[in-house]
Amino acid sequence: MQNKDFVKGVIPSSDLNGENLKVLIVHTRWNSEIVNELVKGAVETLLSNKVKPDNILLHSVPGAYELPFATKKLCKLLKPDSAISIGVLIKGSTMHFEYISEAVSHGLMNVGLELEIPVIFGLLTLLNEQQAGMTPDGHNHGIDWGQAAIEMAQITASSSKSVAK
Numbered sequence: 001m002q003n004k005d006f007v008k009g010v011i012p013s014s015d016l017n018g019e020n021l022k023v024l025i026v027h028t029r030w031n032s033e034i035v036n037e038l039v040k041g042a043v044e045t046l047l048s049n050k051v052k053p054d055n056i057l058l059h060s061v062p063g064a065y066e067l068p069f070a071t072k073k074l075c076k077l078l079k080p081d082s083a084i085s086i087g088v089l090i091k092g093s094t095m096h097f098e099y100i101s102e103a104v105s106h107g108l109m110n111v112g113l114e115l116e117i118p119v120i121f122g123l124l125t126l127l128n129e130q131q132a133g134m135t136p137d138g139h140n141h142g143i144d145w146g147q148a149a150i151e152m153a154q155i156t157a158s159s160s161k162s163v164a165k
């Protein structure tokens, strides 16, 4: 029986090949127990799709609010083929959840559009910890984000090739 309190993953593209790709992962240290599992899921997925270990660039920031700035700076500096920004916001009794989730969603979208580097939205916005799905019958969303990072980098690479033709 699957835990119905979390969102299931996407269907991956059938021709993922990360052989020549460089992927940046920026993750928070807030909610690190869940975040570390998500990062692990993403990294394992990148490796199993042939991304070389040296081409997976890992950086951490304090919390989710810092993700857009750090993702932008590091994208400009390291020029990855795609980036995954990973964090977990858990709703508390203040308005922080609403402000931070809104700011980070828009911030990350802007980074990708401005720099034309695909930025994968790896922010879980949870009403409680259980929704992270980190149970034996749960789903690690980091796997989806790893797959999305490769697929989006491949789209970028193939579209730039066809423009160059």
Ligand code: RBF
Pocket (backbone or CB within 6 Å): 028, 030, 031, 062, 063, 064, 065, 066, 087, 088, 089, 090, 091, 092, 094, 096, 097, 100
């Ligand atoms: N950062 C997260 O990544 N996840 C959270 O759930 C989270 N909750 C916060 C709740 C409060 C009340 C505050 C003050 C900060 C929270 N942050 C959280 C940290 C935030 O993203 C950021 O790192 C700090 O506000 C410093 O800019």
